[in-house]
Amino acid sequence: MQLRTLGLVVHGGKPRAVEAAGVARAWAARCGVACADIDVWSEDGRHSAAEEAARAGHPELVVTIGGDGTFLRGARIAMAGGAAVLGVDVGRVGFLTVVEADDLTEALDAVLHDRFEIDERLALTLCASRPLAIPPGIEALLRYGRGPALPPPLVRERVGGDPDVGVPLDIRALNDVVFEKLARDRQASVAIYVDGRRFVSYSADAVIVSTPTGSTAYSFAAGGPVLSPALAGLVLTPVAPHMSFNRSLVLAREQRVAVQVLERSGQVAVSVDGALRGVLDPGDWVSVHADPTGARLVRLGEVDFLGRVRTKLGLADAAAALADSGEAG
DSSP states (O other), X not given: OOOOEEEEEEOTTOHHHHHHHHHHHHHHHHHTOEEEEOOSSOSSOOOOHHHHHHHTTOOSEEEEEESHHHHHHHHHHHHHHTOEEEEEEOSXXXXXXXXXXXXHHHHHHHHHTTOOEEEEEOOEEXXXXXXXXXXXXXXXXXXXXXXXXXXXXXXXXXXTTSOSSSEEXXXXXXXXXXXEESXXXXXXXXXXXXXXXXXXEEEESEEEEEOSGGGGTHHHHTTOOOOOTTSOEEEEEEESOSSSOOXXXXXXXXXXXXXXXXXXXXXXXXXXXXXXXXXXXTTOEEEEEEOSSOEEEEEOSOOOHHHHHHHHTTOOOOHHHHHHHTOOO
C-alpha cells in the first residue's frame, strides 16, 4: 500500500487507547507518513462521512483504537473515501478489531510493506421515500449512550442495485440498519417487502437488517443466526414481535428489504451502525440493500472466526456432552 496519510480514530476515554495512539503517531512520524486525528466524539457538531474523510486528507488507511464501537465510527469514514480500515483492540467484545495494542507497530510495518490482505466485507446502503431527518427535541435522547449526533445522510446519485423509486442516501452500514420504536408505549408497526413483494407485517420493538459482519451484534442478541463474514447476504431479525413468527430471515446479497411504517404505528427511529440517522412517520419507507463497494478490512493473517465467536461469547460445552465424552471431572 502506498501509504501517504493515516487517519486515527481513538477512544479517548480509555487510557490504553490513548497510549496506543501515541505509538501510532510516533510510528507515522518515523516513517514519513502524515497522521490525521479524526475526532468522532466531538459535541461541536458532526459532519458527513465524506466531509470527515476530506478533513483528514483522504487517508489511505484508517486505524481505530478502541473496541467495536470505535471501529464502526472509523469504518464509516473509511468506506466514504475507499480507504482500508485496521482495528486495534482495547475493548471487551471485539469481533472487528484484529490487532492487540502491543502489536500495533508490527501491524503498521506490515501494512507499509504490503504484508497484508484485504478482507472485503458486505455493507448496506439505503433508499427512502424521502430524505431522512431528525425532528427537533430528539437530541435529548442522544445523551443516553448514543454519542454525538450525526447529521441526516445526504442524497447521492443512483447506482446499480438501487430500487427504481425513492431517494438514494449517501450512507453505508457495516453492521446493521435498525428500525426501532421511538416511544416506549407505542410499537413499531411495519410492513416488510422483499424485492418489492410484501412478505409480512410486524408489530415489534424493532426490526434489524444485518450484514454477516453484524450478525454477531444486535441481531444475535435478538436471537438471530451467526453468519460467517465470508458470506454475502442479509439477515432480517424482528425484536420482540407480537406474533408467532419470530424467526430471522436470511436473504441473498442481490435481494432488497423495504420497511414501511404502517398508518397507525408510532414513529420509528432509523439507526445505522448504532447511530440515529432519521425518524420515520406513518407511510414512510426505507429500502435496504447491498452497497456496491462495501468495506475493506485489513487482515494480517488467518482469522479463526468461530474460535473468536467461542472466546468472545464465552461459549462452553454442554455438561451432558462433556460427561458423554469422558472429559468431565
